[in-house]
Amino acid sequence: MGTIWVHAETKDGQVSSITLELLAKARELGDVVAVHAGSDAEAAAAELGAHGASRVLTAGDLDGGLIGPALASALAAVIESESPSAILFGTTYGGRDVAGRLSVKLDAPVITNVVDLIDDGGLTGVEPVFGGTTNVKTKFTGDTTGIFLVRPKSFTAESTGGGPAEVTAIPVPDLGNAGAAKITSQFVEESDGPKLDEAAIVVSGGRGLGEAEKYHLVEDLASKLGGAAGASRAIVDAGWVPYSYQVGQTGKVVKPDVYIAAGISGATQHMVGMKGSKTIIAINKDPEAPIFSVADLGIIGDVHKVLPALLEALDAK
Amino acid sequence: MKVAVCVKQIPDPADPGELNLETKTLKRDVKLILDESDSYGVEMALQLVGDDGEVVLVSMVPNNERNGLNNALAMGADSAVLVSDDALAGSDALGTAKVLAAAIRRIEPDLVLAATESSDGYTGTVPEQIAELLELPSVTFAKEVSIADGSVSVKRQTEEGYDDVSCPLPALVSVTAGVVEPRYPSFKGIMAAKSKPVEELTIADLGIDSSQVGWSGGGQEIVSIELAPEREAGEVIEDEGDGHERIVAFLEELKVI
Numbered sequence: 001m002g003t004i005w006v007h008a009e010t011k012d013g014q015v016s017s018i019t020l021e022l023l024a025k026a027r028e029l030g031d032v033v034a035v036h037a038g039s040d041a042e043a044a045a046a047e048l049g050a051h052g053a054s055r056v057l058t059a060g061d062l063d064g065g066l067i068g069p070a071l072a073s074a075l076a077a078v079i080e081s082e083s084p085s086a087i088l089f090g091t092t093y094g095g096r097d098v099a100g101r102l103s104v105k106l107d108a109p110v111i112t113n114v115v116d117l118i119d120d121g122g123l124t125g126v127e128p129v130f131g132g133t134t135n136v137k138t139k140f141t142g143d144t145t146g147i148f149l150v151r152p153k154s155f156t157a158e159s160t161g162g163g164p165a166e167v168t169a170i171p172v173p174d175l176g177n178a179g180a181a182k183i184t185s186q187f188v189e190e191s192d193g194p195k196l197d198e199a200a201i202v203v204s205g206g207r208g209l210g211e212a213e214k215y216h217l218v219e220d221l222a223s224k225l226g227g228a229a230g231a232s233r234a235i236v237d238a239g240w241v242p243y244s245y246q247v248g249q250t251g252k253v254v255k256p257d258v259y260i261a262a263g264i265s266g267a268t269q270h271m272v273g274m275k276g277s278k279t280i281i282a283i284n285k286d287p288e289a290p291i292f293s294v295a296d297l298g299i300i301g302d303v304h305k306v307l308p309a310l311l312e313a314l315d316a317k
Numbered sequence: 318m319k320v321a322v323c324v325k326q327i328p329d330p331a332d333p334g335e336l337n338l339e340t341k342t343l344k345r346d347v348k349l350i351l352d353e354s355d356s357y358g359v360e361m362a363l364q365l366v367g368d369d370g371e372v373v374l375v376s377m378v379p380n381n382e383r384n385g386l387n388n389a390l391a392m393g394a395d396s397a398v399l400v401s402d403d404a405l406a407g408s409d410a411l412g413t414a415k416v417l418a419a420a421i422r423r424i425e426p427d428l429v430l431a432a433t434e435s436s437d438g439y440t441g442t443v444p445e446q447i448a449e450l451l452e453l454p455s456v457t458f459a460k461e462v463s464i465a466d467g468s469v470s471v472k473r474q475t476e477e478g479y480d481d482v483s484c485p486l487p488a489l490v491s492v493t494a495g496v497v498e499p500r501y502p503s504f505k506g507i508m509a510a511k512s513k514p515v516e517e518l519t520i521a522d523l524g525i526d527s528s529q530v531g532w533s534g535g536g537q538e539i540v541s542i543e544l545a546p547e548r549e550a551g552e553v554i555e556d557e558g559d560g561h562e563r564i565v566a567f568l569e570e571l572k573v574i
Binding site: 011016066068069072091092093096097099100101103104105107108109110111112113124128129130132133134135136137138139140141142144149176177178179180181182183184185186187188189201225233236237238239242243244249250257258260267268269275279281283287292293294295296297298299300301302305306307309310312313314317 | 330335336353354409410411414433434436439440441442443444445446448449450452453454455456457458460473474475476477478479480481482483484485488493494495498535536537538539540541542543544545547548550551552553554555556558560561562563564565567568571573574
C-alpha cells in the first residue's frame with residue numbers, strides 16, 4: 001500500500017486521541033508518516049513514534065495563522081516527492097479545513113465520514129448513511145493521493161512501543177490572501193468532568209426537558225456518575241446549551257460504555273452520534289420514540305419525574 | 318456591503334427518501350426545502366448588512382427547483398443566483414464547490430457565508446473548498462460574527478473552547494447552528510419573495526465543463542451499498558413511579574455505581 005500520511009493533531013506535545021486512532025489503522029495499511037503543524041513536533045515525536053509513525057513532517061509554528069491554508073499548502077508542495085498513497089485526517093475543526101483546502105490544491109475529492117478503511121488493492125472507505133442503517137463503500141477512481149476524513153472512535157488506539165519518529169521541517173509557501181485570517185486570542189472553556197467524546201458515561205438531554213432551565217438535571221446526573229453532559233441538536237439550535245455539547249451527525253460522535261438519553265426522541269441526526277455506545281438507556285414519554293429501538297433499557301416516562309427521582313436515589317447510595 | 322450566502326435545497330429530513338441502488342443517487346422526487354443549517358447563514362447575513370446592504374443567495378440543483386430558495390428570499394434576502402443543470406446530478410463536494418465558487422465570483426461579495434455542513438450530505442468540506450478556489454481567507458465553525466472597519470471578527474469553535482479570529486474582507490465564514498435565531502418569514506416577506514430576482518444559470522454560463530461536475534467529475538465511485546447490522550432493542554418499560562429504580566439496578570448491574 002506504500003506510505004500513509006496521518007494528520008497529527010497535538011497540543012503542548014500531547015497527541016490527540018483521534019490521531020492515535022488513525023495511526024493504529026494506518027500502520028495496518030503501510031508505512032506511516034505523521035504530518036503536523038505547530039511548535040511541538042519534537043515534543044510529540046516520541047508518542048507518535050510509539051504509535052507507529054517513522055517520521056513527522058511538520059510545518060512548524062503558524063504564528064497565529066489558521067491551520068487550513070497553511071498545512072494544505074505545505075503538504076501540497078511535498079506531496080509529489082513523497083507520493084503517499086493516502087492521507088488520513090480526523091473529522092475535527094482543523095482536519096476538515098486542511099482536507100478541504102488540500103483537495104482543491106490537488107484537484108482531488110475527499111472521501112468523508114469514514115468509519116473503516118479496507119485495503120483491496122486500492123483503499124476503500126466505509127461511510128454510514130441514513131443514521132447508520134446503511135453502509136456505503138467508496139473508492140477513488142484516479143491515481144492521485146486519496147484524502148480521507150475519518151470519524152472519531154472508528155479505530156482503537158494502541159502503542160507498538162516503537163522509537164521516536166524522526167522530525168523533518170517542511171516549509172509553508174507564501175499563502176497570499178488565503179492566509180490572512182489570524183488568531184488573536186484563545187479561550188479554553190473550563191469543564192470539571194471528562195471530555196464529552198472521551199467520557200465512559202455520557203448523559204444527554206433533548207427537547208423533552210421542556211425548557212433550558214431544566215438542563216441542569218442532565219448535568220447533575222452526568223457529574224454524579226462521573227460522566228460528561230451532552231445534548232441533541234434541537235436544544236443546541238434552541239440556544240439552551242453551546243454547540244460543543246452537541247452529540248450527533250453535525251456534532252460529536254461518542255461511544256461511551258453507558259449513554260443515557262433523557263427526553264431525546266432519537267432523530268437520525270442524533271442516532272449517528274451515539275449508536276456505537278456499548279449500553280444505551282433512554283427515557284422518553286413517547287412510546288413510539290425511535291430512541292427506544294436502540295435502547296438496552298427504555299423507560300417510557302416523564303424526564304421531569306424520572307431524573308429527579310434518579311438523582312435522589314443515587315444520593316442515597 | 319454585499320453578502321453572498323450559500324444555501325442548499327434538500328429533501329425534508331423527516332422524509333429523506335432513499336438511495337436508488339441502480340443510479341446510486343438519492344431519490345429526490347420529493348419537494349425540496351431549505352436546509353435548516355443554511356437558515357442560520359441567511360439570518361446572519363440579514364443582521365450583518367442591516368438596512369444598507371445586499372444579501373444574495375447562491376444555490377445549485379440538477380433541476381430548476383426553487384421552493385427552498387423562495388423560503389430564504391421570504392426571510393429577507395434580496396436576490397438569488399440559481400445554477401440549474403442536469404449535469405449537476407451526482408456532484409460531489411469538490412464539484413459543488415467549483416460551481417458555487419464560479420457563481421460567487423460573478424457576485425463579487427464582501428463576505429461569503431455558508432453553513433458548516435449540509436444536513437443531507439454532511440461532508441463539511443465545501444466552504445473551505447470554495448474559499449481555496451476563490452483564494453479567500455476563511456474562518457470556519459463561527460459561533461459569533463461581527464464586522465467592523467473592513468474586517469470580520471469571529472469566535473471560532475475549537476475542541477477546547479473557542480479562538481478569537483480576525484480576518485480582512487473579502488472572506489468566507491462558515492457558521493454553526495444556533496449562532497443566531499433564524500426569523501420566520503412574514504406573510505409580507507412570502508409575498509415579496511415572489512417578485513425578487515432569481516438569476517438562473519447553467520454550468521456553461523459559468524464556463525464549467527460537464528466533465529468537472531456530476532458523476533464523471535467525482536473522481537470517486539461507490540463500490541457497494543449494504544444494510545448495516547441492526548442494533549437490537551432491549552427492554553422497554555412504562556414508568557409507574559419505579560422507572561428510576563430500574564435504572565439504578567441496571568447501572569449496578571453494569572458496575573457503573
